[in-house]
Structures are given as C-alpha cells and as structure tokens.
Amino acid sequence: MANTRDIRRRIKSVKNTAQITKAMQMVAASKMRKAQEAALSGRPYAEGLDRMIHDLKERADDIFHPLWGRHKAGSKQLVLLVSTDKGLCGALNTNLLRETGSLSADTSYVTIGKRAKAFVARTGKHLLADFEISEKASFLECKQVSQFLIDRFLAHEADAVSVLYTHYINTLIQKPVTTRVLPMEQLTGAGIALAGKDAHASPGHTSEIDYHYEPGANAVMSELLPTYIHFQVYHMILEARASEHSARMVAMKSATDNAKSLIKDLTLEYNKVRQAGITNEILEIAAAQMAMNS
DSSP: OOOHHHHHHHHHHHHHHHHHHHHHHHHHHHHHHHHHHHHHHHHHHHHHHHHHHHHHHHHOSOOOOTTTOOSSOOSOEEEEEEOOSSOOSTTHHHHHHHGGGGSOTTOEEEEESHHHHHHHHHTTOEEEEEEOOOSSOOHHHHHHHHHHHHHHHHTTSOSEEEEEEEEEOSSSOEEEEEEEEESGGGOOSOOSTTTTSOTTSSTTOOOSSOOOOSSOHHHHHHHHHHHHHHHHHHHHHHHHHHHHHHHHHHHHHHHHHHHHHHHHHHHHHHHHHHHHHHHHHHHHHHHHHHHHHO
C-alpha cells in the first residue's frame, strides 16, 4: 500500500492537471462559440447557392463549362483532407482519418492541418500539397485552396475532387463527411449546408418563384460555378473548425471531470492510509503500556 507522502504527491499532480484542462476547456468554449456562429451563419447562404444552382440546372438548355463535367471521366481521385493542427480533441481526427480507408490507394491528397499532413506522410499516400490556414479562416485564404483544386481539375490531373472533413452537427456530435465538389454534374444536391440532414429534405427542390435570369440561365450558371466551389470549400473548413473546438471543449471537460473524480478517490485512499497509520500507532502505544505494567 502506498504511503501518505506518495498519495499527497499524486493528489497534487492531478490537481495541477485539472487546472490545466479546466483552463483549456474555457479557452476552447470561447473559441467554440465563435466558430459555431461562423459555421451556422454561413448555412443560409450555402442553402441559397444550392437552390440557385439546381434552379439554373433545370432552366439551362445545355451546360458547357469545364467545371460541370467531362464526357470521359477517369479514376484519378483528388481529396482535400481537413484535419486539426493540434490534438486533445478526443477521437475527432481518428474518426476522420479512418474514412480514408474506403478510398483507393492511388488517391492524391491535399491537406489542411498538421494531423492530416502527418497521416498522409506516415501512411505513404501521395501528398500533392499542404496549406496552412489560420485559426480564424478567411475566405481569401480558403479561396487559394479551392483555386488549387480547380486548377488541378482543369489541368486533367484529377478526374474527381472531393473534400473529407468533419461536419458540425452539435456540440456533442461531429460527423466525418466526404463531399464531391468536382465535376459538378455528379453533385447529388445534398449541399454542404445539408450534409448532416436528410438528403431528401429540400436539396433538389426547385423554387416556386419564377426567376428571370439576365443575360440568361447558361451565362449566369457559368459565372456562378467557380463561386459555388469557392464557397463550398470555405464553408467546409468553417464546419471543420467548429467541430474541432467543440470536440476539444468536450474532451477537456471530460478530462477535468475525470481528474476531480480521481482526486476524490485518492483523498479517500489517503484518509484510509492515514487512519490505518494512526490506529497502528495507538496499538503500539497500548501494547507498550501493557508490557510496562506487566
């Protein structure tokens, strides 16, 4: 059985750890609120773009745009893998990276986040590029990533482009999602804003309002497609950021609660050891007294 000094040392160590995890929980909670607001505030715009794209698709005669599709699609896959830079966020990265197991071995990767870059390098996958995005991701930063994907697609270096990221559902639930972004003729209409919802809820629904597009549906469609891709990638990164801070806040809260529970158990053990020591001392004194009187 451990002595009281060892137990006191362990209690002090766990208390110090609990203070650190509590501070990290508060920081993550502050960042989480801002990230959630950014992700949720962009969903109405994303849904609007989804509806407009599908409305234009119904009205356009024939869509002749390099981003829309090709007559002969090959098997060269390009995946944008969006992970976190730091750990201590539970199983978020583990669940995300596990999804790459369903992808073909010759898939090329573009990564955002140190965890994704390290994973691709460690597993010997083909890393095409890595981008560093600041914690407060801006549209201009993310546009560089989406433009790189578009350029690779237009250069026939990839026949299909997808994004593997963590979709934010709520503070406790974040879901790894793979969304196809190019070619656009293969889009199912689920949309980035509806990735965590029922795909039949509203994606393919054509607006009841009879819009009149100038200079025409085809011309508007051609101008809208690059913007749609840029915002898709931007919003997916925002969803991944909200998922990261939510998962980290929950993980740090769980660590703090576990530390408090461990402190309680150690304190109980300390009291038992201390009481046993006191009892032994009393017995020794009593035995010595009896020996002296005999």
